[in-house]
Amino acid sequence: MQKSLNNNVCNENRFNGLFNKYAKDLHHFLYYKFGDHLNPKDKVQDAFIKLWQNCSTVSPEKAKSYLYTVANNLMLNAVAHQKVVLKHQKIKPTEHSNESPEFLMEEKEYRKKLENAIANLTEAQRVAFLMNRVEGKRFKEIASLLDISTKAVEKRIYGALKKLREDIEEL
Incomplete structure (x- = not known):
C-alpha cells in the first residue's frame, strides 16, 4: 500500500507541494494566453480539483503536464462558450470619465491598436x-x-x- 502512495499524488502533503509549486505559474500561463476576462484563477482551481479527483491515476512526474493540459482545455471550453453567448447578446459598455472626449477617443484607439497588435502575434510570441x-x-x-x-x-x-513596432508606430 505504501508503494502505491508513492506513485500518485493522493498524498495531501505531495498535493499541497504541487499546488505551491505550479499554481502561480499556471495562472500566469493562462492569463497571458487567454487574458483576464475568462477568470484564469478559477480555471487553475478547477484544474487542481480535477487533479485531486484523479490523483490515483496521475504520477507526480506527470502532474505538471496534466495540470497545464486540463487548465488549457478548461479555458478553451470557456472561450467557446463565450463565443456562443456573444452571438446571442449585444454588449453595450458605458464609460463615465472626467477626461476630455478627444483624450478618451485617442486612448481607446491606441488601446485597440495595441490589443490588436498583441492578438496578431503568434501564440508562442x-x-x-x-x-x-x-x-x-x-x-x-x-x-x-x-x-x-x-x-x-x-x-x-x-x-x-x-x-x-511594425503594427504600432507610436510604440
Missing part, C-alpha cells in the same frame, strides 16, 4: 512576450516554464517586438 514584459520573468525562467531553450525565448520575444 504572445505568451513569451507577456511573461517577459508584463510579469517581468527572465528568459531563463520562461524557457523552463515553456520547456524550450533560452534562445527560442529570445527569438520569440524579439520577433514579437519587431512585429509590434
